[in-house]
Amino acid sequence: MSERVLVQHLQARQDGPVSVSGWVETVRDQKKVQFVILRDETGSVQLVNPATRPAEDGSEQDAGALALTTLISELSHGTFLTVAGELKHDERVKLGGVEIKIGALDVAAAALAETPIAADSGMDKRMDWRFLDLRQRRNNLIFRVQTTLEHAMRSYWIDRDYIEVHSPKLMASASESNAELFSLDYFEDQTAYLAQSPQFFKQMAQVAGFGKIFEIAPAFRADPSFTSRHATEFTSIDAEISWIDSHEDVATMQEELLATAIGAVADKHGAEIKELFDLDIVVPTVPFPRIPLAEAREIVKARGYDIPRTDGDLDPEGERQISAHVLETYGHQFVFITDYHPEIRAFYHMRDEKTGLTKSYDLLFQGVEITTGAQREHRVDVLITQAAEKGLEPEHLDFYFDFFRYGAPPHGGFGMGLARLLMLLLGQDSIREVTYLFRGPTRLAP
Amino acid sequence: MSERVLVQHLQARQDGPVSVSGWVETVRDQKKVQFVILRDETGSVQLVNPATRPAEDGSEQDAGALALTTLISELSHGTFLTVAGELKHDERVKLGGVEIKIGALDVAAAALAETPIAADSGMDKRMDWRFLDLRQRRNNLIFRVQTTLEHAMRSYWIDRDYIEVHSPKLMASASESNAELFSLDYFEDQTAYLAQSPQFFKQMAQVAGFGKIFEIAPAFRADPSFTSRHATEFTSIDAEISWIDSHEDVATMQEELLATAIGAVADKHGAEIKELFDLDIVVPTVPFPRIPLAEAREIVKARGYDIPRTDGDLDPEGERQISAHVLETYGHQFVFITDYHPEIRAFYHMRDEKTGLTKSYDLLFQGVEITTGAQREHRVDVLITQAAEKGLEPEHLDFYFDFFRYGAPPHGGFGMGLARLLMLLLGQDSIREVTYLFRGPTRLAP
Incomplete structure (x- = not known):
């Protein structure tokens, strides 16, 4: 439990290796790059991964990189996970001015793909x-x-x-x-x-x-x-x-x-x-x-x-x-x-x-x-x-x-x-x- | 409520007028002097009253002093009361080295004379x-x-x-x-x-x-x-x-x-x-x-x-x-x-x-x-x-x-x-x- 860094402490932290844990708020799965917004009890942070897609010409690729890209593509909203990666301050990142480049991603428990409620659901449904x-x-x-x-x-x-x-x-x-x-x-x-x-x-x-x-x-x-x-x-x-x-x-x-x-x-x-x-x-x-x-x-x-x-x-x-x-x-x-x-x-x-x-x-x-x-x-x-x-x-x-x-x-x-x-x-x-x-x-x- | 002094604060207080509130722990009703041990949520203090008994020769006496003496004689264990009096430090008083000479005594609610439990009553009775x-x-x-x-x-x-x-x-x-x-x-x-x-x-x-x-x-x-x-x-x-x-x-x-x-x-x-x-x-x-x-x-x-x-x-x-x-x-x-x-x-x-x-x-x-x-x-x-x-x-x-x-x-x-x-x-x-x-x-x- 000792190595986990809370999102609220990322801004004050120097660039370098870091581990965060939380749940998936959103995934933006673009062709060349993937973004995950991860939330914990203290805030949200952007995680980033340069996507490695299967090569169309069949040339050899890094199997680990391919697997990570697929794993991210399949992440459901709400899935709880731990990410070890590299923290980087970047003032262009709207969310807190920091970003974490994903090194390893460990899913604690995956969420079902369909979330039964939305932000605008009625009170009874929300209850x-x-x-x-x-x-x-x-x-x-x-x-x-x-x-x-x-x-x-x-x-x-x-x-x-x-x-x-x-x-x-x-x-x-x-x-x-x-x-x-x-x-x-x-x-x-x-x-x-x-x-x-x-x-x-x-x-x-x-x-x-x-x-x-x-x-x-x-x-x-x-x-x-x-x-x-x-x-x-x-x-x-x-x-x-x-x-x-x-x-x-x-x-x-x-x-x-x-x-x-x-x-x-x-x-x-x-x-x-x-x-x-x-x-x-x-x-x-x-x-x-x-x-x-x-x-x-x-x-x-x-x-x-x-x-x-x-x-x-x-x-x-x-x-x-x-x-x-x-x-x-x-x-x-x-x-x-x-x-x-x-x-x-x-x-x-x-x-x-x-x-x-x-x-x-x-x-x-x-x-x-x-x-x-x-x-x-x-x-x-x-x-x-x-x-x-x-x-x-x-x-x-x-x-x-x-x-x-x-x-x-x-x-x-x-x-x-x-x-x-x-x-x-x-x-x-x-x-x-x-x-x-x-x-x-x-x-x-x- | 402002004038009440808690018993724990009496020692640090200068001699003089004071008002305390609590309940009667014990009464020692001697012929010439009456002692009441009063307890509040912070401690116990000795109250004292020079007893005024009906004169045997029928001579005139202070009606207020007679009434106060009678009131104290009749106090039951557990009666809640407020006493206004004079605080006096006296190192001979074992209980905290202070004593209050009773001026006025106001009963909030009198206790029945018989207390249904004693210190050595069994658990069920005490409950x-x-x-x-x-x-x-x-x-x-x-x-x-x-x-x-x-x-x-x-x-x-x-x-x-x-x-x-x-x-x-x-x-x-x-x-x-x-x-x-x-x-x-x-x-x-x-x-x-x-x-x-x-x-x-x-x-x-x-x-x-x-x-x-x-x-x-x-x-x-x-x-x-x-x-x-x-x-x-x-x-x-x-x-x-x-x-x-x-x-x-x-x-x-x-x-x-x-x-x-x-x-x-x-x-x-x-x-x-x-x-x-x-x-x-x-x-x-x-x-x-x-x-x-x-x-x-x-x-x-x-x-x-x-x-x-x-x-x-x-x-x-x-x-x-x-x-x-x-x-x-x-x-x-x-x-x-x-x-x-x-x-x-x-x-x-x-x-x-x-x-x-x-x-x-x-x-x-x-x-x-x-x-x-x-x-x-x-x-x-x-x-x-x-x-x-x-x-x-x-x-x-x-x-x-x-x-x-x-x-x-x-x-x-x-x-x-x-x-x-x-x-x-x-x-x-x-x-x-x-x-x-x-x-x-x-x-x-x-």
């Missing part, structure tokens, strides 16, 4: 052949951006002494509600459920005295919807912290976290995102704007959109409208909507004693909700009352109520969908584009 | 009340060690341009074998399976041209065993890399990764691990010793243990014996056992052309297997043949074979159980001790 779809430079970049985004978030937390937890995805009870739960048979007549969120277990870390925790892990929803923002399995980014005064402390952490992480993406991938997505990454300033829900609804109404929902919440168009307003007014892509009525929030959201509204927020990014955050109710008697108001059966929640019977700190946190964040950051129109292998009601494979 | 069990300093430290370990591993990979993937846990087919799979109903008459490992999907990243990837995520096994090393849900640490020459390249990466990560743990937590576990963290030197399986069996036999297994593999006692040999001979806690026969390895392990043995290894740490690593077979025709030899039904694997029909690089990787590594590193006798919330055949809650 069928996701491993080929992911070879596109844009798609590769998406997952490098994801990597940077997550590492920057984790580093933010680690620098501040957060503990990373891995909460169980198999549960004996529902995590938040009984709706949209996958269930399975679990040994001798038990039923297990797949966690919709780590909500209860990240709260458990607070009563365990962990102080500040985070988790990035899969969550599952048996949600039959087919929108561009929903999946049955998604990566959830969660954090929970103790000794807060209100949801405002959670919002402050989240906005710092996002500004840091998006800043890291802009630094590391900004130029390439510009090239491949024609997009400028905007690193958000802190604090993000905050607007109480009631005021947001007034603003949306004044803009001429009458929200049809009667429960007092925003709908997707309302979210787009308020985000447009914020962008126009404050030049900001993010906005915290605050002060939701308890009726449209989970039972465990703490309520403000004066207003009766929840100490919670939704975070919108470019018109789409990416997060719900809140201070949680840590007083067990209040919590039980609020659960009862929602008609939840206390026997299923008793294990959760127990958490708060032996002492609990004030605490709160947020959950954020990784794919939604990434979709919006890279200007994509569906989370399918930014999910390694999407899972939906009719999509379980590959 | 029932895991959120209380986790308050122990040792248990808290376990998860801070876990956090450091994981972050060091991810940083190692990120520094080397690995891509982080989140592979799906819901699958249409089995991931490796049909044994020990959880299945669930998935919308209109579909069946989904929970991934036993990300094996196929991390290989998919290689044919997608990702080059080097990692994932730390849950995996699921419907395994009815009750050993100290098995769980139905566990955190799997996985990496996969392209363009390797053999499994040796994977082993080299893994030993560097582990040396780096264990080094980070020793640096950050070494002293505290020594204090709480009476254990010196040994940072392993690289390379780790390597011993071919056949030779390992000879060594074990020469030590007087005759392995009863007839399949040529080691058994748990054989693993302990060979590890003891390596420790005695090389002073090393790790050993790679290599050159396994194909009959005892997965069908996708590549075989050495000369020996017919697989290009794979097991990594043992202190006598316990923590990893299997291998070069994978990337030639689809060979792969199909090897699957057929194992009696696997090709129709269930065709989606996987497809990965290799459109070009593939030589590649390999490993999977490692986080809990096993942590258990051994901290000298624990069960993965239950180092798992946030353990899941086993009879354990689904809390």
Whole structure:
């Protein structure tokens, strides 16, 4: 493995012997010369071979040269190979100003001649052949951006002494509600459920005295919807912290976290995102704007959109409208909507004693909700009352109520969908584009 | 939230007003003076209050002081509270040389008087009340060690341009074998399976041209065993890399990764691990010793243990014996056992052309297997043949074979159980001790 040179390092390297490995992007098989564009995980490079064709007059020829020419002629798109050759800098070569004259060519695994998808194939077809779809430079970049985004978030937390937890995805009870739960048979007549969120277990870390925790892990929803923002399995980014005064402390952490992480993406991938997505990454300033829900609804109404929902919440168009307003007014892509009525929030959201509204927020990014955050109710008697108001059966929640019977700190946190964040950051129109292998009601494979 | 001072910062702070938050470890309620040991996520501190008891002669007293004394007398172990008071350095105070004279005491949530577990409660009882069990300093430290370990591993990979993937846990087919799979109903008459490992999907990243990837995520096994090393849900640490020459390249990466990560743990937590576990963290030197399986069996036999297994593999006692040999001979806690026969390895392990043995290894740490690593077979025709030899039904694997029909690089990787590594590193006798919330055949809650 030691001798392989990554394509990104070729330009800085002196002319001479070199070995590269990757897959065939294109072959231009001209009569006198053959060109292969080889790609690896870091870039593309032009390989060249002076073709040796069978002599028409039957005169003797170099058998090795003939064989190499034939081998190159028969290369399929996607074939993985290693080439040893001579590196030469040549400013006429558009692709990086270097070229490799092929010495030896070793095919690792040849691709079938017919590629089942093309660059313009539909989304569903592309998902069928996701491993080929992911070879596109844009798609590769998406997952490098994801990597940077997550590492920057984790580093933010680690620098501040957060503990990373891995909460169980198999549960004996529902995590938040009984709706949209996958269930399975679990040994001798038990039923297990797949966690919709780590909500209860990240709260458990607070009563365990962990102080500040985070988790990035899969969550599952048996949600039959087919929108561009929903999946049955998604990566959830969660954090929970103790000794807060209100949801405002959670919002402050989240906005710092996002500004840091998006800043890291802009630094590391900004130029390439510009090239491949024609997009400028905007690193958000802190604090993000905050607007109480009631005021947001007034603003949306004044803009001429009458929200049809009667429960007092925003709908997707309302979210787009308020985000447009914020962008126009404050030049900001993010906005915290605050002060939701308890009726449209989970039972465990703490309520403000004066207003009766929840100490919670939704975070919108470019018109789409990416997060719900809140201070949680840590007083067990209040919590039980609020659960009862929602008609939840206390026997299923008793294990959760127990958490708060032996002492609990004030605490709160947020959950954020990784794919939604990434979709919006890279200007994509569906989370399918930014999910390694999407899972939906009719999509379980590959 | 801004005014709270963490206990670890008290020593360096000047005498004067201070506010701390945490939970009650102990109360010593003496007639003339009351002491409370308060713990937060960073340490413990002594709070003091000169008791004001009701005067026996009925003379007038400070009502506030009386109330505070009563409040402290009634504090339960585990009650979370905030105390504002006066910090005073006093070298006679054993606990950190500081003390806080209580000014105001605000209870966040009072604990029930009876704590359901004690320090010496059995494992099962402690798991029932895991959120209380986790308050122990040792248990808290376990998860801070876990956090450091994981972050060091991810940083190692990120520094080397690995891509982080989140592979799906819901699958249409089995991931490796049909044994020990959880299945669930998935919308209109579909069946989904929970991934036993990300094996196929991390290989998919290689044919997608990702080059080097990692994932730390849950995996699921419907395994009815009750050993100290098995769980139905566990955190799997996985990496996969392209363009390797053999499994040796994977082993080299893994030993560097582990040396780096264990080094980070020793640096950050070494002293505290020594204090709480009476254990010196040994940072392993690289390379780790390597011993071919056949030779390992000879060594074990020469030590007087005759392995009863007839399949040529080691058994748990054989693993302990060979590890003891390596420790005695090389002073090393790790050993790679290599050159396994194909009959005892997965069908996708590549075989050495000369020996017919697989290009794979097991990594043992202190006598316990923590990893299997291998070069994978990337030639689809060979792969199909090897699957057929194992009696696997090709129709269930065709989606996987497809990965290799459109070009593939030589590649390999490993999977490692986080809990096993942590258990051994901290000298624990069960993965239950180092798992946030353990899941086993009879354990689904809390």
